[in-house]
Amino acid sequence: MTVLFRPAGSNTAANVSSTAREEPNYEYVNGRLRARMRDFLPAQVFAELACADLQGVERYLLNTVYGPLYRRDFMLSDMPLTLKLESLLSASARQRFGELKSWGKGTARLLTSVLSIQSDLENGQLFLRALQSGRNDYEPAMPGCGELSPEFWRQLAGAGGNREQIDELCRYDPTELSNVLSTAVKLLDESGRLWEAEWFYMKSSFDWAGGVLKRCRGSNGAVVSQCLGYLIDLWNLRVWLSVHYGSGAPVEAAHFLKGGSLPLERLFFTKSYKALLRGTFWRSRGTDPDERSLFELERQYLLWQMTLRREDPLGVQVIISYRARLFCEWRNLMTIVSGLQSGLDRAALQSVLLIDR
Structure with a gap:
């Protein structure tokens, strides 16, 4: 069967073209983001909150950047505490991601969209x-x-x-x-x-x-292209693991995506997990994968993104790093709230946090 999808609206391409012609404002966006870096929670806090209770998480967040939004929109709500905290975290992330998108012009705006x-x-x-x-x-x-x-x-x-x-x-x-x-x-x-x-x-x-x-030609576009390549790798690795270590049907192997850093030939013909990752961006702690392998690969990708802010303080790397850190904080806090609500063992909860070790 051939799938034909409806033509995208002409406004989409026109908007991309007009935005690309604008003068990019990386210096302005990065200046604002550097000022926001102090809003992030310290890395050690996540492990501490995982050993607290939901009331403790609530008390802590009240004294952080989350406090004003929580007092205004959620504190007096009759929702269960778990739902209030989850709603707060998602609302805050939407607001901060939305602000980042609204600040960019030219290629700074386009590359933020791609990310x-x-x-x-x-x-x-x-x-x-x-x-x-x-x-x-x-x-x-x-x-x-x-x-x-x-x-x-x-x-x-x-x-x-x-x-x-x-x-x-x-x-x-x-x-x-x-x-x-x-x-x-x-x-x-x-x-x-x-x-x-x-x-x-x-x-x-x-x-x-x-x-x-x-x-978006130039060094900024090249860095974002590298990020996309690693995202494609994560999809391809999921397919490879499903075929070789899971219940995936062999036909799935034909549905690797082009454009990643892992060569398609290696994905098609390599049988060993260690050999698959040898000499690449991706690292493995063992010779064989386990149920945590994809999580560890995703963590590796996000932590790499966070380090990029040191490479070029005037380029898109600051945007990439900020987005990755914001996503990790949102995910960590959501995991903690969900884990505490379900009574997850504290050690198990800490083991699935996306924190920099």
Whole structure:
């Protein structure tokens, strides 16, 4: 079956072209971000909060950058404490990611959009999996920090799997990625193969990001291209692990994505996990993968991004580092709140935090 997706609105390409012609303002954006670095919680705090209780987490956050927003919008709510804290963390992340996007001009704005694709990729995958399983309780995993707006994901969640409503929401959303998601949903319905719909969504999303990158030549574009390459690696490694160590069908091996740092030939023909990663950006603590392997690879990618701010204080590296640190803080705090609520063992909870060791 050949899948044809509707032409993206002409305004999308026109907006990219007009933005690319603007003078970039990295110095302004980076100055604002450096001033915001002091707002991040110290790394050791996450391990301490994992040994506290929900009331302790609430008391601590009241005396941080989260305090004013919590007092204004959540403190007096009759929601359960867990839900109040989770809502606070996601609202704060949306606000901070949104501010970052609004500050950029020219290629600074375009590259910020490309970097935000990780949120859309994860939310899209979760949405497709919810549709495949017949669940109608889909909730976005990330705080709407991508090109697709928080409101778009909330409306999709409210559609309850209704295909006509999903198609309408995607048709009237102004971003090209909504068009890609709509086509992936149709592919899932027609083929019944989740991995094929996910692969199409991932490939088309990366194709969109690559098209934007063509407007952003120079060292800044090259750094963001490297980030995308490692994101592609994470997808390819997930497929490779599924085929060689999981329940993946052999046909999935044909659905690696091009453009990563790991050569396709190595992914196709290497049988050993250690040999697969040898001499690459990716490191493995053992010869064989385990259930934590993908988590450790993701942690490695995020910690690398955080170090980039030291390489060029006037380039896109500061934006990359800030985004990675903000995502890690959001994820750590959400993990702590969820873990404390479920009574997870403290040592186990600390082991799944994305903290710099």
